[in-house]
Amino acid sequence: MKGLIALAATLASWAQAVAAEEGMDGAALYQQNCASCHGTELQGQPDWRSLGPDGRLPAPPHDATGHTWHHGDDILFRITRDGTAAVVGGGYESDMPGFGDSLRDAEIRAILDYIKSTWPERERAYQRERTQQE
Numbered sequence: 001m002k003g004l005i006a007l008a009a010t011l012a013s014w015a016q017a018v019a020a021e022e023g024m025d026g027a028a029l030y031q032q033n034c035a036s037c038h039g040t041e042l043q044g045q046p047d048w049r050s051l052g053p054d055g056r057l058p059a060p061p062h063d064a065t066g067h068t069w070h071h072g073d074d075i076l077f078r079i080t081r082d083g084t085a086a087v088v089g090g091g092y093e094s095d096m097p098g099f100g101d102s103l104r105d106a107e108i109r110a111i112l113d114y115i116k117s118t119w120p121e122r123e124r125a126y127q128r129e130r131t132q133q134e
């Protein structure tokens with residue numbers, strides 16, 4: 001009996017570890033949730049600096065050519081969880097949705113970690129500084 005309980009406990013913690021690992025695959029989560037707008041290569045939408053006909057901005061790249069690295073961790077997290085309109089406020093309209101209902105906090109962090117992992121050291125260092133100043 002003791003052996004069975006130990007086995008059950010081992011299986012349960014193994015299942016948890018697998019689930020955690022799956023949830024933590026930032027690159028896969030990025031492709032599932034973000035790539036449709038921000039691009040499979042993080043390249044963003046064409047002409048992303050110009051407002052579209054509806055007066056809203058296209059999705060910017062998340063690679064080093066964009067400005068995601070200009071923002072500290074907290075603001076990046078809040079934009080992803082709550083959406084740009086909620087973070088900017090004042091009636092600002094944006095096509096960047098909030099993912100708070102569909103992604104766990106840890107999944108959002110894993111995606112942002114994946115995005116950061118693609119930046120060269122200069123951008124990473126700048127972003128770390130911004131995070132410290134937040």
Ligand code: HEC
Nearest residue numbers: 033034037057058059060067068076079080084094095096
């Ligand atoms: C439906 C299209 C769409 C999807 C899907 C989407 N985004 Fe966005 N995202 C946008 C748009 C459009 C903007 C620019 C919004 C603005 O500035 O008004 C943006 C902006 C952002 C910004 C701010 C970047 C900056 O430099 O200011 C972050 C961070 C971001 N998105 C993260 C994500 C993440 C992470 C995901 C996936 C979990 C995601 N987005 C999925 C459309 C999308």
